[in-house]
Amino acid sequence: MSSPFRKIKGGVGAPKGFLTSAVSAGIKNPEATRLDMALIYSQHPCVAAATFTTNRVKAAPVRVSQAHMRDRDVQAILANSGNANACTGVKGVQDARYCAKTIAKGLGLRQGQVAVCSTGVIGLPMPMVRVEPKLPELVEKLARKQGTEVSQAIMTSDTTNKEIALSMDIDGHKVRIGACAKGAGMICPSMATMLCFITTDANIGKENLNKSVQEAVENSFNRITIDGDMSTNDTVVVLANGQSGMPRIKRNSKACRLFREALNVVMLEMAKSLVRDGERVTKFVTVEVKGARTYNDAKKVAEAVANSSLVKSSWNGNDPNWGRIIHAVGYSRASIREELIDIHIGGKPACLGGLESDTSMEDLRKVVSEDQFTITIDLHLGSAEYCVYSSDLSPEYIDFNRSEYAYWKQARKDGLTQQ
Amino acid sequence: MSSPFRKIKGGVGAPKGFLTSAVSAGIKNPEATRLDMALIYSQHPCVAAATFTTNRVKAAPVRVSQAHMRDRDVQAILANSGNANACTGVKGVQDARYCAKTIAKGLGLRQGQVAVCSTGVIGLPMPMVRVEPKLPELVEKLARKQGTEVSQAIMTSDTTNKEIALSMDIDGHKVRIGACAKGAGMICPSMATMLCFITTDANIGKENLNKSVQEAVENSFNRITIDGDMSTNDTVVVLANGQSGMPRIKRNSKACRLFREALNVVMLEMAKSLVRDGERVTKFVTVEVKGARTYNDAKKVAEAVANSSLVKSSWNGNDPNWGRIIHAVGYSRASIREELIDIHIGGKPACLGGLESDTSMEDLRKVVSEDQFTITIDLHLGSAEYCVYSSDLSPEYIDFNRSEYAYWKQARKDGLTQQ
DSSP: OOOSEEEOSOGGGOSTTEEEEEEOOOSSOTTOOSOOEEEEEESSOOEEEEEEOOOSSOOHHHHHHHHHHHHSOOOEEEEEEEEOOOSOHHHHHHHHHHHHHHHHHHHTOOGGGEEEEEEEESSSOOOHHHHTTHHHHHHHTOBSSOHHHHHHHTOSSOSSOEEEEEEEEETTEEEEEEEEEEOOSSOOSSOOSOEEEEEEOOOOOHHHHHHHHHHHHHTTGGGBOSSSOOOSOOEEEEEEOOTTOOOOOOTTSHHHHHHHHHHHHHHHHHHHHHHHTSTTOOOEEEEEEEEESSHHHHHHHHHHHHHOHHHHHHHHTTOOOHHHHHHHHHHTOSOOOGGGOEEEETTEEEEETTEEOSSOHHHHHHHHTSSEEEEEEEOOSOSEEEEEEEEOOOHHHHHHTSOOHHHHHHHHHTTOOOO | OOOSEEEOSOGGGOSTTEEEEEEOOOSSOTTOOSOOEEEEEESSOOEEEEEEOOOSSOOHHHHHHHHHHHHSOOOEEEEEEEEOOOSOHHHHHHHHHHHHHHHHHHHTOOGGGEEEEEEEESSSOOOHHHHTTHHHHHHHTOBSSOHHHHHHHTOSSOSSOEEEEEEEEETTEEEEEEEEEEOOSSOOSSOOSOEEEEEEOOOOOHHHHHHHHHHHHHTTGGGBOSSSOOOSOOEEEEEEOOTTOOOOOOTTSHHHHHHHHHHHHHHHHHHHHHHHTSTTOOOEEEEEEEEESSHHHHHHHHHHHHHOHHHHHHHHTTOOOHHHHHHHHHHTOSOOOGGGOEEEETTEEEEETTEEOSSOHHHHHHHHHSSEEEEEEEOOSOSEEEEEEEEOOOHHHHHHTSOOHHHHHHHHHTTOOOO
């Protein structure tokens, strides 16, 4: 069966009726020329859905955007990298609101129709002196075919920009969906330091879009883990403007299933690309759990294994250490029976019934020496399954995360901090 | 007020009526001459109490010792390093039972009076060919004043042996308590790859000893974390033989309080020494949480901060990164209000009311550059407190844990594995 989706170019700029722009404001470093602010705008009214970090410490733009999402349908997204505007108090919220208001005025929208998203260092005020002059410029530069620049402007420690766009045929109409994302550090289930923006010209109602987005996030971004940390800024925003000309998608229709599948494909592709580009990651590891008594048990086991520093260190060393895997299974708090547990590494049995198999260590080493492999854990207690996308943990990750001191030095130069 | 306790020499051999021995069996490496098996024996009947790993994958010796503790009062402890005898199935349990039985025969005890404890690599059978001939030797070599050798024989990746002994005066009788412990990797709340043996000549009933041990473990070993992993073999065993000549300790008496305090001091000292000697650890960090609504909330916050890879990496880099600390507070699932959170680093305010303080970054850097400091997090929501003893996470830790492949090669030479 051939896929119903065709990959197309243009990322979030690909769907009909969306304009984008990106500029360089030097938020983190005034001398830098890389893009660090972006705007996504639908020329027509939109239906919007979003999910936000579950961290109880929320960045100012998350609070502001959450309120805007409740208020009315968002039609534009302003994003920046270099500063998370988190732990910045009342001033942070004022800054985020000011940005939304200024963009809204430029676009002829209400303030509540602009979502604001930030990613970068926590605890430093936004350098508004450099941000403010760029807001009108972002509005002026809005144009078609600039979607890729948005994916570049939201990068932080990402080494590559991440975007995708698909087109599909629904009821004889060409429908497009585009996405960009950024990740790198602090990637963990239940959302991460992660921004993902999705645009589509599909015609879908608010409730249906909400449900579709929640399901797709659960199957993608909530299943990835790099370092077990969860950020203050994670946000997924989806805008649907109906400009494909298709009739409204009905619940449970063939069109609905096709649209949801497209949304799943797009989010899963973005989520996997975040893991692959995790900070100093060398391996992409799928941890599959099956035979669990309950869905929650399967999830607990998969997450315990995928988050274990010892397991992740062993992958970094090409060590097919199933002993460390089974010990993580043991402390996961799921129902297990040690003597029933099978562990396969790249399809080869490493542990059968809780004991070592007779697969040679060399064969298992060959698998974990590759840059992508799957660990399958069968608990043989039921039929529930779960899967997590994980990575190794490298000495270089720690080294990379040892200090953000340089940011503070710049912030002091900017007069933004006394510390 | 002067301490009621005097430090004395001799570790687990210090209390009256305890004999110890240690030998070199070459468990991990037949050519090595380091001590790797030890025996602790009370010449008189004992009251015993123990706590074991909560990992659902339990090593064979843990299962065997748990059964023996239920059976009757243990009077001897056999311990080895180099092999954990975990995930070794029926054969592992047979091996552990065989060892207990052989030692019991040599000492004129029943099998159920000997506890067995193992630490080392998971998933490989015990090299009984080297272990078996050493069992009679351990019994023959039993003597006074050899306690320190026990602490050496249980070391794995520990860089120093860990022991302590105190004497105190209870009701005019000199009472002694001695301990040894090993730790290094996989240290996490709710027990760790950790063995701790405690001997005392205090006279205490079984129920009272059990309660005292549980309380002391809760305040010490369950509050330490190095890498968030929890092992299959953790065990604390306490033997009390009453040979000090003191009358039986009554519940809620002054003698009871003094004994419990001594047990707390000894366990806390051992627990802290495990963190200090954690794999490639360079800093000892106390994470104090106060002002929480509930004890559980305080615990969640302390553990989230103390286990965050990003927070621990920043300590390694001498970076007083309170932004990462507050983000861990946020995802801890405790009740918090961001705008009330104060964070002090070494007593200096770093974050007040959720915002940066005016303490200079240099002052804060000075604190986290030291090899020991305290992070205090005040949630200002109640009066519950908790504290965890943690460490930094170094690139060298990952490097150190990348591969245990060498063990497998030796095991194959020994004919113990086909892998």
